[in-house]
């Protein structure tokens with residue numbers, strides 16, 4: 001009902017790429033981290049990094065349905081570190097450049113991000129400010145021809161490999177109108193990657209702590225107005241949060257499929273485990289909730305296609321996705337028994353990787369707060 005032949009042909013090409021170029025490398029990348037320049041160049045050559053972006057900058061000029069197809073198919077990657085790294089490039093660090101950036105920024109940063117010649121990262125979170133974005137302390141002070149940047153950012157995905165950061169900093173002024181969103185090239189003097197962080201999951205992606213000491217960011221690297229960065233970032237978060245939904249549906253389905261295969265062949269008390277009604281019902285409940293999440297996702301796409309605001313639905317989807325994917329990963333691992341706790345069993349990777357979804361990009365409680373506010377209570 002939602003996808004036509006052209007969508008399905010596109011889906012097949014992304015699937016082929018995932019099966020050939022990504023999944024066979026996942027075990028190695030879990031150990032060594034995904035080499036993003038290499039991967040993004042290949043994806044850029046195939047047009048996968050600029051689905052919705054203007055053809056003028058190397059994009060495909062397609063719509064949200066095609067973006068959904070891409071996000072669904074990268075959701076089938078065997079582990080969530082690489083889909084996260086890709087989504088940073090397509091849905092987290094670049095939407096604000098496309099929406100509010102100058103021609104110069106689009107030519108110099110959006111275009112190479114789309115072609116895969118540059119790796120990007122989104123730098124909002126700081127050691128003392130995560131959920132409360134308003135509390136960030138990194139400062140960009142306007143000087144003659146540049147902004148002087150001082151501060152630090154943490155938990156930055158793609159942070160050790162990025163060529164540029166889309167970075168939120170305080171610029172002075174009142175209330176929410178006191179932030180600028182900047183494109184910060186990582187070869188500027190005064191920028192340091194303090195360290196690559198050691199994480200529970202998403203081990204194939206790199207996550208870094210970054211420092212800025214008197215970094216001179218050229219004034220043309222400011223996105224839009226230097227008082228409106230907070231507003232731009234709130235809009236950019238909508239693309240980020242939406243990006244988690246299609247991939248969650250795909251990963252939940254994959255976890256269920258691999259668990260059903262195991263339950264069919266694992267004999268306990270003289271019968272395959274799949275014959276136990278309590279397990280079959282648990283699986284059926286997850287399939288049901290995953291279908292509901294998928295339908296909410298498609299409803300959001302329809303709203304976006306109509307140009308309607310979908311903040312409430314995206315927040316609901318992000319909340320549901322984080323809760324469902326963690327429950328399914330934990331529950332499926334339980335059904336694998338001791339084998340589920342072995343690193344050689346793929347479900348153990350999902351168990352580690354899925355936990356972040358209820359925290360990153362706005363924790364569950366932040367989503368609930370947004371929903372409550374929109375509901376008016």
Ligand SMILES: Cc1cc2nc3c(=O)[nH]c(=O)nc-3n(C[C@H](O)[C@H](O)[C@H](O)COP(=O)(O)OP(=O)(O)OC[C@H]3O[C@@H](n4cnc5c(N)ncnc54)[C@H](O)[C@@H]3O)c2cc1C
Pocket residue numbers: 088121122123124125128129130131132154155156157158199202207356359360361362363364365366369
């Ligand atoms: C692997 C990983 C990758 C990340 N990638 C990036 C990135 O690329 N760029 C970037 O900028 N950031 C990134 N982050 C940061 C992420 O977005 C933050 O961790 C997240 O927003 C939560 O912020 P915090 O960690 O400071 O938790 P805190 O803000 O300290 O919150 C702690 C907990 O308190 C609860 N809480 C928060 N607010 C409320 C509330 N209003 N009511 C009730 N409870 C509440 C929540 O349960 C929350 O988990 C990443 C984080 C991780 C772990």
